[in-house]
Amino acid sequence: xxxxxxxxxxxxxxxxxxxxxxxxxxxxxxxxxxxxxxxxxxxxxxxxxxxxxxxxxxxxxxxxxxxxxxxxxxxxxxxxxxxxxxxxxxxxxxxxxxxxxxxxxxxxxxxxxxxxxxxxxxxxxxxxxxxxxxxxxxxxxxxxxxxxxxxxxxxxxxxxxxxxxxxxxxxxxxxxxxxxxxxxxxxxxxxxxxxxxxxxxxxxxxxxxxxxxxxxxxxxxxxxxxxxxxxxxxxxxxxxxxxxxxxxxxxxxxxxxxxxxxxxxxxxxxxxxxxxxxxxxxxxxxxxxxxxxxxxxxxxxxxxxxxxxxxxxxxxxxxxxxxxxxxxxxxxx
Numbered sequence: 001x002x003x004x005x006x007x008x009x010x011x012x013x014x015x016x017x018x019x020x021x022x023x024x025x026x027x028x029x030x031x032x033x034x035x036x037x038x039x040x041x042x043x044x045x046x047x048x049x050x051x052x053x054x055x056x057x058x059x060x061x062x063x064x065x066x067x068x069x070x071x072x073x074x075x076x077x078x079x080x081x082x083x084x085x086x087x088x089x090x091x092x093x094x095x096x097x098x099x100x101x102x103x104x105x106x107x108x109x110x111x112x113x114x115x116x117x118x119x120x121x122x123x124x125x126x127x128x129x130x131x132x133x134x135x136x137x138x139x140x141x142x143x144x145x146x147x148x149x150x151x152x153x154x155x156x157x158x159x160x161x162x163x164x165x166x167x168x169x170x171x172x173x174x175x176x177x178x179x180x181x182x183x184x185x186x187x188x189x190x191x192x193x194x195x196x197x198x199x200x201x202x203x204x205x206x207x208x209x210x211x212x213x214x215x216x217x218x219x220x221x222x223x224x225x226x227x228x229x230x231x232x233x234x235x236x237x238x239x240x241x242x243x244x245x246x247x248x249x250x251x252x253x254x255x256x257x258x259x260x261x262x263x264x265x266x267x268x269x270x271x272x273x274x275x276x277x278x279x280x281x282x283x284x285x286x287x288x289x290x291x292x293x294x295x296x297x298x299x300x301x302x303x304x305x306x307x308x309x310x311x312x313x314x315x316x317x318x319x320x321x322x323x324x325x326x327x328x329x330x331x332x333x
Contacts, residue, residue, distance in 0.1 A: 002033050003114035003325045004063055005318055006074070006104040009039025010119025013086055013093045014299025015309035017047040020119045021071075022311035023318060025055055030067055032322050036060075036113060037073045039100040042081055044073055051307045063112045074107070076100045086305030094125025101136055105143045108290040115291035115321040117314065120299045123166070135166045137285050140292055149287035150187045152260070153270055153296060154320060155277030159196075159260040160269040161188045161286065172265050176208065176221060181229040184262060189238050191286035192259055194331055195324045204249065204258040205230060205242030206268060212245045279310050282317045284324070291324050293317040 007024055010016015021044060024035040037044055041059045048055055058070035059078075076099045082092060104116040118136050133139040141149045150161045163184045164172050185203070192201035205226065206212075209219030216223050226243045233240050244254065246263070250272040255261050263269025274281060274296060281296030295313030303309060 001065075002067075003322050004034045004036060004065075004112075005321055006036050006038050006107060006113045006116040007314075007318070008100040008104050008116065008118045009037065009043060009076075009097060010100075011093050011097045011121040011125060011299045012040065012043040012047075012082055012084055013088050013090060014120060014122065014301055014304050016097070016119035016121060016299065017043050018051060018304075018307070018309040019295065019311040019314040020044075021048060021051070021053060021055070022309070023117075023314040024071055025053070026311065026315055029315060029318050033114075033318065034064060034067050035071070035318070036063055037071060038104045038107075038116075039073070039076050040080070040082055040096055041073050041075045041078070043084065043096075046084055047305075050305060063107065074103065076103055087301040089122055089125055089301070091125065094122060097121040097125070098139070101139060102143065105140050105290065105292075108292070109144065114325045115293070117317045117321055118292065118294040119314065120295060120297060122299050122301075136294065137165065137283075140285060140290075141288060144288050144290060146288055148183045148187055149285055150184050150191065152188070152191070152284045152286050153273045154282045154284055155273050155280060155296075157259075158255055158273055158276065159192075160255075160273050161260055161262050162264075162266060162269050163262065164265050166266065169265070173208070173221065176225065176264065178225055178229050181226065182232065185229065185233045185238060185240065187287040188260055188262055189233075189240075195284075195286065195291075195327055196259075197327045197330070198259050200239060201259040202257070203238065203240045203260050203262060204244060204255065205240060205262045206246045206249060206264055207243035208264045210245065210247075212243045279312045280316050281313055282320045284320060291321050291328070293321045293324075 056070040060072045152161045208221045213219045213222035283294045
């Protein structure tokens with residue numbers, strides 16, 4: 001059976017609804033799955049009309065099992081007419097976008113759909129409501145009641161996982177613990193096997209400091225924390241190498257020799273992968289009982305409502321979700 005994929009609306013003042021609509025009607029998407037939009041019906045209808053998209057939208061009460069001529073919408077806030085102002089950060093947009101994510105995650109957990117793809121929303125706006133989450137990943141993992149997870153960014157066979165995610169740079173050393181490193185290495189290794197079908201994955205680990213600490217001259221985290229945990233992982237059968245200086249590692253394209261790279265912090269891992277695949281990169285949350293992916297870009301308020309948004313990354317996120325779902329299905333047989 002084709003997997004059923006819930007696609008959230010994202011921030012309706014950004015490009016979320018546009019890329020969600022464009023991706024959901026893509027022949028490449030309909031060929032491999034059953035897309036279901038999650039969000040405000042009014043918003044989707046507004047953007048379909050604004051962008052002159054020749055599609056039929058249908059509000060549904062239950063998830064369909066097959067594709068049809070009409071694109072199904074599981075509606076959030078049915079009786080609310082949002083005040084759509086493309087390019088403007090708003091409390092209401094953040095609230096409805098957050099509720100769309102929660103709704104999609106819940107139907108994933110209830111196994112009404114097989115996976116979810118989240119359109120971009122503004123991190124600032126989701127906290128207007130009082131939610132204390134720096135991003136969608138943290139919100140979804142909380143709903144899944146999982147503390148051990150790994151944010152991964154994917155572009156073709158280039159995979160980067162992060163030890164720390166959305167935190168200030170100055171806080172990274174204090175939050176980088178042996179237990180955290182141990183958990184991320186194990187989660188990444190397990191995901192490569194289960195979700196990507198790689199039987200014996202090979203993982204590269206980056207150092208925290210410039211030159212990976214230069215044997216303690218530029219920092220002790222590598223010697224005191226990263227290397228000991230890597231040795232433990234190796235004893236448990238994980239094929240892992242490093243820690244490598246990040247600049248040289250990416251400079252000589254050494255990532256091509258590995259199935260995944262484990263970076264210590266957000267920009268260390270995401271800058272190189274976004275440099276190569278900004279319009280086709282995919283964000284995947286490893287270690288969850290559900291499958292969740294998203295495009296690797298933000299709300300792009302500057303082009304919202306202008307019909308210029310490229311859905312390629314969202315389409316790739318859907319394709320990736322389908323691949324992971326199918327790999328998990330194979331593992332259950």
